Amino acid sequence: MIRDARIYLDYNATAPLRPEARAAMVEAMDVVGNPSSVHAEGRAARALMEKARARLAAALGAEGADIIFTSGASEAAALACAGRGLQAGGVEHDAVAAWVEPTLPVDARGGVVVDDPACSVLQLANSETGVVQGLPRGLAVCDMTQAFGKLPLAFNWTGAQMALVSAHKLGGPKGIGALVMCRGTDLAARIRGGGQEMGRRAGTENIIGIAGFGAAAEAAVRDIDEGVWARVEKIRDILEKAIEAGANKTIFVGKGARRLPNTSCFSTPGWKGETQVMQMDLAGFAVSAGSACSSGKLRESRVLRAMGFDAVTAGSAIRVSLGPQTREDDVLRFAEAWLEKEAKFRARAA
Incomplete structure (x- = not known):
């Protein structure tokens, strides 16, 4: 295919x-x-x-x-x-x-x-x-x-x-x-x-x-x-390990809590979520900066604020959510492209 x-x-x-x-x-x-x-x-x-x-x-x-x-x-x-x-x-x-x-x-x-x-x-x-x-x-x-x-x-x-x-x-x-x-x-x-x-x-x-x-x-x-979402969870974990290995200032929201098997929300404080979404879109990946029903509103995540995160961190989060069609190669390609953008962000912020 x-x-x-x-x-x-x-x-x-x-x-x-x-x-x-x-x-x-x-x-x-x-x-x-x-x-x-x-x-x-x-x-x-x-x-x-x-x-x-x-x-x-x-x-x-x-x-x-x-x-x-x-x-x-x-x-x-x-x-x-x-x-x-x-x-x-x-x-x-x-x-x-x-x-x-x-x-x-x-x-x-x-x-x-x-x-x-x-x-x-x-x-x-x-x-x-x-x-x-x-x-x-x-x-x-x-x-x-x-x-x-x-x-x-x-x-x-x-x-x-x-x-x-x-x-x-x-x-x-x-x-x-x-x-x-x-x-x-x-x-x-x-x-x-x-x-x-x-x-x-x-x-x-x-x-x-x-x-x-x-x-x-x-x-x-x-x-x-049939165990489809158990496989998706393993791929989600591979994504997070790849991101963690290259971005030590990135915060994974909800890590350690029970989560949906397909969902990863992470924030790199100072790098606006909307900017990340646009950059990844241009690179060929569809992700979001929160709930689709409230995206497009240039504000920090109300959910993350309720969890106690500051405005900068809440405004720098993106959500990656996988499905049954997602492959390991897909998330590794995403992690590679995202880490390249993240390195450029850190270089500019230094």
Whole structure:
């Protein structure tokens, strides 16, 4: 297989579309009916949607829960969190942070101390640092967006009332996500109109995206079972050893804490993260300076600041996130190119 000259190392922003998802979406494109219609065509569309919902429930370990399809995890966060007076730590994704009070303490490794789970939101894994949280039972909302498809998990294990997930983080299409809820949870719709999605989210469902989501979720769990992410973790560790060997002033964020197997966040204080991203882009590598939803904003990482890093260090961090297609040679080529740029930065700063 001929590989693209560029190397994609930004899987936490979005993962490439899985062939299983593509095939399911192509099939769904030929389904003409509206799933709310009672005729044969409508019933066929409804059957396709419910098949995908069942596949997602099985992959999530959420059998018996209600799964409400949304436009993504951000909409799911608004539906779950808005107006409820929930609390969280300062390391939550912006989509959650917009609706909660950042009052929970965060330690230097990115761990959040939750004192009242029933009134709290907590991400299972941080998108920037990869740090994985220990989940107290009974959370109001668990953000599984980054962890789903990379770690073994089950909604029904957590005891959480609700959870957020998104398709494009695990190889499904963009623009589709879901809110997972314990059956019987009282939650008012924010988008009103028809009675779609059990009355929680009006609007004709995105059948094509839903079909792709169900297929991608099933394939992602199969990857976990087959040890794909254990191989990715070994490649991530090779990357970090290569960087450490040549850049002794670089700080690895979350090192020593449990992390996602694919995520490395590191900072070279004084060398702006945005500058590094642009330089590596020109060199043929796609990485990021934090969450894709907040990139482009010239400020330091809010997550790193909450962990106690100063503004300079927080503004100098980049995130490298790998995927099943990443090879050892890819990360070694990245490390070589990055270390060359880092040496030039140090020479200028001397």
